[in-house]
Amino acid sequence: MRQNNGKTQCGSQTAKCLECGKFWTVMPKQKGYSEEIRQQAIKLHFAGLSGRTIGKVMGMSKANIYNWAKKNPALVDK
Secondary structure, eight states: OEEEEEEOTTSOEEEEETTTOOEEESSOOOOSOOHHHHHHHHHHHHTTOOHHHHHHHHTSOHHHHHHHHHHOGGGGGO
16 A cells, blocks of 8 residues: 655655555656757757757756767767
């Protein structure tokens, strides 16, 4: 059996097992960006746009773009 136990910061329902006392998130929300969004951001970066500009247009941190470009330079060819 479970008992609802509030929500996480992002709004997902949490629960507590009445038998063992363990806490968990019932249906956790997906984190991160899709592979399509990552590839698009990397292509824009290597096309000459700054990370700051891409971040503002796509609504994400410029650090994401720099980290993805550094880790995945092969995605530019796709």
